[in-house]
Amino acid sequence: MAQVSNHLVIMAGGVGSRFWPMSTVDRPKQFIDILGIGRTLLQLTYERFKGICPPENVWVVTNKKYADIVREQLPDIPQGNILLEPCRRNTAPCIAYVSWHIKAKDPKANIVVTPSDHIVTDTDEFRRIISSCLKFTAETDAIVTLGMNATRPETGYGYIQADLSTASPRNKEIYRIDSFREKPDLQTAKEYISHKNYFWNAGIFIWSVSTIVNAFRIYNPAISKIFESMLDIYGTPEEQAMIDQKYPECENISVDYAIMEKAEEIFVCPADFGWSDLGTWTSLMIQTKHDLYGNTAIGDNIHFYDSHNCIVHTTQEKKVVVQGLDGYIVAEKDNALLVCKLSEEQRIRQFAEEN
Amino acid sequence: MAQVSNHLVIMAGGVGSRFWPMSTVDRPKQFIDILGIGRTLLQLTYERFKGICPPENVWVVTNKKYADIVREQLPDIPQGNILLEPCRRNTAPCIAYVSWHIKAKDPKANIVVTPSDHIVTDTDEFRRIISSCLKFTAETDAIVTLGMNATRPETGYGYIQADLSTASPRNKEIYRIDSFREKPDLQTAKEYISHKNYFWNAGIFIWSVSTIVNAFRIYNPAISKIFESMLDIYGTPEEQAMIDQKYPECENISVDYAIMEKAEEIFVCPADFGWSDLGTWTSLMIQTKHDLYGNTAIGDNIHFYDSHNCIVHTTQEKKVVVQGLDGYIVAEKDNALLVCKLSEEQRIRQFAEEN
Numbered sequence: 001m002a003q004v005s006n007h008l009v010i011m012a013g014g015v016g017s018r019f020w021p022m023s024t025v026d027r028p029k030q031f032i033d034i035l036g037i038g039r040t041l042l043q044l045t046y047e048r049f050k051g052i053c054p055p056e057n058v059w060v061v062t063n064k065k066y067a068d069i070v071r072e073q074l075p076d077i078p079q080g081n082i083l084l085e086p087c088r089r090n091t092a093p094c095i096a097y098v099s100w101h102i103k104a105k106d107p108k109a110n111i112v113v114t115p116s117d118h119i120v121t122d123t124d125e126f127r128r129i130i131s132s133c134l135k136f137t138a139e140t141d142a143i144v145t146l147g148m149n150a151t152r153p154e155t156g157y158g159y160i161q162a163d164l165s166t167a168s169p170r171n172k173e174i175y176r177i178d179s180f181r182e183k184p185d186l187q188t189a190k191e192y193i194s195h196k197n198y199f200w201n202a203g204i205f206i207w208s209v210s211t212i213v214n215a216f217r218i219y220n221p222a223i224s225k226i227f228e229s230m231l232d233i234y235g236t237p238e239e240q241a242m243i244d245q246k247y248p249e250c251e252n253i254s255v256d257y258a259i260m261e262k263a264e265e266i267f268v269c270p271a272d273f274g275w276s277d278l279g280t281w282t283s284l285m286i287q288t289k290h291d292l293y294g295n296t297a298i299g300d301n302i303h304f305y306d307s308h309n310c311i312v313h314t315t316q317e318k319k320v321v322v323q324g325l326d327g328y329i330v331a332e333k334d335n336a337l338l339v340c341k342l343s344e345e346q347r348i349r350q351f352a353e354e355n
Numbered sequence: 356m357a358q359v360s361n362h363l364v365i366m367a368g369g370v371g372s373r374f375w376p377m378s379t380v381d382r383p384k385q386f387i388d389i390l391g392i393g394r395t396l397l398q399l400t401y402e403r404f405k406g407i408c409p410p411e412n413v414w415v416v417t418n419k420k421y422a423d424i425v426r427e428q429l430p431d432i433p434q435g436n437i438l439l440e441p442c443r444r445n446t447a448p449c450i451a452y453v454s455w456h457i458k459a460k461d462p463k464a465n466i467v468v469t470p471s472d473h474i475v476t477d478t479d480e481f482r483r484i485i486s487s488c489l490k491f492t493a494e495t496d497a498i499v500t501l502g503m504n505a506t507r508p509e510t511g512y513g514y515i516q517a518d519l520s521t522a523s524p525r526n527k528e529i530y531r532i533d534s535f536r537e538k539p540d541l542q543t544a545k546e547y548i549s550h551k552n553y554f555w556n557a558g559i560f561i562w563s564v565s566t567i568v569n570a571f572r573i574y575n576p577a578i579s580k581i582f583e584s585m586l587d588i589y590g591t592p593e594e595q596a597m598i599d600q601k602y603p604e605c606e607n608i609s610v611d612y613a614i615m616e617k618a619e620e621i622f623v624c625p626a627d628f629g630w631s632d633l634g635t636w637t638s639l640m641i642q643t644k645h646d647l648y649g650n651t652a653i654g655d656n657i658h659f660y661d662s663h664n665c666i667v668h669t670t671q672e673k674k675v676v677v678q679g680l681d682g683y684i685v686a687e688k689d690n691a692l693l694v695c696k697l698s699e700e701q702r703i704r705q706f707a708e709e710n
Contacts, residue, residue, distance in 0.1 A: 021674070303710045305702070314692065319376070321706040323695040324683075330694055337669065337687055339694060340678040347660070351676040355658045 020352035021336030121274030147199025153189035375707035376691030476629030502554025
């Protein structure tokens with residue numbers, strides 16, 4: 001067995017505005033202490049992988065404008081490990097860029113790719129699963145994705161259909177994937193979860209750098225050609241200028257569409273470690289502590305009267321009194337304040353943009 | 356007729372917490388731009404009297420801790436005209452103090468006394484009425500109070516019962532008072548306003564300095580004795596130290612109880628100049644502009660969706676989005692935020708104090 005080392009890639013370029021005003025384009029969700037625990041989601045993501053790989057093998061791909069925030073929040077990783085996209089092109093170009101960059105430095109790298117804005121409650125189980133998958137990809141050409149235990153008929157996630165009859169002889173908890181399914185309607189989601197072989201796609205991938213680079217060469221030659229053309233510049237002072245010039249030429253496409261749905265040697269590792277993508281206020285409420293009346297307070301000085309099923313999020317030093325609300329979001333940050341029914345939270349993006 | 360000059364006394368020592376978090380003990384309502392028009396209620400009060408008396412005849416009585424705020428908000432009046440109470444003792448001691456102080460300087464002074472936290476919409480009519488009353492008290496020993504046109508069966512105000520058959524020969528719009536009535540229940544209030552001779556007591560008084568000092572001597576000798584004992588120190592550097600020592604000895608009593616309800620030569624001037632004491636959020640809503648759905652926005656960047664009959668008050672630079680609320684107060688200032696049903700606004704004081 002060749003000597004391989006593990007690398008972690010954190011994708012931190014998102015600009016979600018569903019949590020406005022808590023998250024904004026200037027400081028998106030991954031850079032915020034969304035749970036009110038003194039650590040941002042990016043920092044929690046980094047810490048979750050401690051022991052999996054050393055800081056010098058941690059890579060963050062983000063938008064240029066977030067470079068300073070990442071440096072500030074992750075001071076332990078080398079500055080050169082923060083790769084900067086000049087524009088947003090979805091996950092395929094992002095993963096291609098960091099893969100070619102890592103390959104130039106460490107052709108035997110074994111990689112786990114993760115979003116930066118999800119949470120995991122059972123970190124021990126998470127590390128066990130990730131280590132198990134990394135061991136598998138170090139020995140094979142497999143593309144592995146994690147499949148989250150689907151506990152409810154969620155219509156906001158894509159699903160992975162596993163072939164549970166095909167456990168790999170090398171790893172009994174990794175299975176071949178039958179198909180990827182797009183976000184379903186409620187009826188379909190209910191059908192999925194009535195089976196045991198449908199899992200949520202969490203966007204966490206494990207592969208060796210040669211496997212993913214080869215997959216790009218086969219399934220998306222256009223993107224592959226762009227990064228192949230810059231072989232001489234990865235890790236040199238010219239890299240950023242070149243990337244600024246070439247990156248915008250990449251197709252705007254997710255890695256799921258570009259690679260996963262087309263690839264052959266593709267596997268899923270079912271996992272159950274208390275995961276949430278924190279995609280909505282409702283999902284945030286599920287992950288946080290409630291009082292007896294179903295209220296969630298994120299902030300140190302929040303007081304509810306005659307209120308139920310509300311979530312209040314504010315900066316630590318703010319005193320908030322909420323009286324007579326049922327099922328509302330109250331969120332306050334810097335120069336903005338939102339009061340909105342939880343049932344209308346899909347309109348928050350619109351509120352943030354319109355005004 | 357003796358040469359008299361007009362003086363204005365603004366009582367600015369209140370600490371109302373009904374408008375928390377907009378108003379606080381550190382900066383009560385009178386020092387706040389409650390209407391969002393770029394002027395505090397104290398400044399509006401001062402401006403309302405322009406032309407009635409010169410700045411050197413304007414007196415402000417306030418608590419010691421608000422001295423700097425008053426100086427900052429009313430830079431035109433002499434510093435020596437800001438009289439400082441070392442503690443709160445209601446309106447009778449406050450009025451006695453400023454009256455004895457003014458009398459030492461100008462024994463012929465003719466005085467109008469006003470709260471600092473009310474509003475008046477028809478300033479021309481207000482000035483006409485005040486001037487008319489000042490002319491009356493310059494020529495008589497009358498104690499005059501203004502009676503506000505009672506437009507609804509308000510249970511939050513005291514009422515003045517006038518004897519409308521007794522218009523003064525000197526001034527046809529000033530009448531003798533039959534009785535003062537405490538804040539009534541709703542049934543009684545309805546009865547009052549079914550008559551034409553009941554008016555709201557706005558706490559605005561007009562009298563000559565000798566009249567009010569004599570009234571104190573007759574009706575509250577205890578308070579009178581305290582201020583009479585300091586005749587040598589008014590206007591001297593010793594005044595504040597002496598007041599700090601003696602003022603706390605005064606009875607805690609309103610001028611209505613101490614003087615008005617006992618005095619003989621007591622008159623009311625009915626008035627209709629768009630007055631409000633802004634005592635509640637509801638009364639503030641009545642005085643401010645609404646949108647088509649009954650919403651009041653005080654602040655420059657406030658946006659309502661699916662909301663009705665709400666009032667939002669915030670600092671000018673805050674962006675606020677309110678969705679799906681009917682009949683709520685949303686108020687935000689510095690380190691505090693309140694969301695509360697308008698119908699529960701009497702509990703705001705409790706919310707402010709409890710937490």
